Amino acid sequence: MSSVLEKVKFDPEGFLVDPMTWTREIGEAIAKREGMQLNARHWVVINFAREYFTQNGESPTPRNITKNTDVTTKELYELFPGGPAKLAAKLAGLHKPTGCI
């Protein structure tokens, strides 16, 4: 399992350096490293995050996610405990969300 992660580069906080090197397999492996088991609802968020990144060049905020998917904020926090925007971005191979000023 660790082999897919060895082929790509991560920053010191565990975010993928180049989002274009991400694959679903890498997403699964990052989840495992974070101690998470991904289900279909996680993938709704991760797929949206990838799509959002392709269109906007940045990671989505929690509001972007809940406004454009059927995942509610409450569910989002249950799926990605701690910081959903940060964790979802990490699993989707995106950069750490800036999201603030």
Added chain:
Amino acid sequence: MKTFLILGAGTAGTLMAHTMTKKLDPHDWQVIVVDRDEKHYYQAGYIFIPFGMYKPESVIKDKKSFLPKKVKVIWSDIHMIEPDKNQVTLVRDKQVIHYDELVVATGVDIRPDQTEGMLGGGWQKNIFDFYTFDGSVKLAQALKDFKGGNLVINVTEMPVKCPVAPLEFVFLADWYLRKRGLRAKTELIYSTPLPDAFTKPSANAKLSDMFRKRDIHLEAEYAIGSVDAARNMISSYDGREIAYDLLVTVPTNMGIEAIERSGIGDDLNYIQVDKGTLQSRRWPNVWAVGDTNNILASKAGSVAHFQHEVVAKNILDHIAGKSLEEQFDGHSLCFIESGYGKAVLIDFNYDQEPVEGTYPLPGLGPFRLLNETYLNHWGKLVFKEMYWAMMYGIKVPLPSKMSTAGKKISSHNRQGEAA
């Protein structure tokens, strides 16, 4: 005759009106300004009203007194903005305005309705905002009546206007309660969705120290889920409950509803622009200045001032058919009132974090950056007069590009990710 339309006559819109009436040939262009409110509020003054440091009426003037005589002013709400048709429909008389160039400077509104229970039984009883004139005036009374207990400051969701204002509030509250002999009876709690007190890591070391000295409790990474007014309790999505006797909220900030109705903004009704040129990403003759754009710079009057010079030049180039040269650098300049007659000054941009050093201002400065001083507080008070002067169209010595002169810069302050 061509039409240069400006929506909003707040800080950004007023500055744009002054600059464009000077730069555009009045034989070819008419400048029209639309706003829903005839009063101009000095919003940076709201922070002082709850503590009785400013009289409420001192932050209000008539918008008409600021706007150049050549400008045609229409008082109305906006119904629809349709960039595909180059037109805007007003609420008043359903008037349709066709434009050649459009500047959206409608700012942001607070939206307490976006948090479950916020507008329930406690709103303006023991839950207040200070981001509106009405809210700050009512909060002044609530603080006067406050007898001690849990005073909770909650930032709902980023971004918010003037991201340092919630910090100023908690510092000024500490000072105010101490003066009234209530500080020992009060728990001051600052809850924020950010991982730390402020958005800029280099300023956080300083601010954390200020929190510690004042015995202010920081509840970080706190994403408020709901308010239970019956129990006087807020709870976060991850289940953390905080009891309050007085809740001071900084609600979600969103662009005006006409932007949502027209389908021309992002999920917070901000207009998406290029972060350098401030030109709309979708319509080349649409520009967004000040709080209403989506760029990752602070939503603040100083920033609107810095942006407007860049936009004005780019619009003139666009009209002349030239490529856009001017780039906004994300420059922000903020005073943070820290109580006890002092303030901290920070100066930063997209790439450069706030650092220590000095900020020059002819006749007033230099001000010390990232340090609490009496002079910085005095500077903040003087800024109000500078602000009114700017609104009258008088040039003030605040260059739009951030200068590194006087700043103690080391390589690790050059920020990569932290915006």
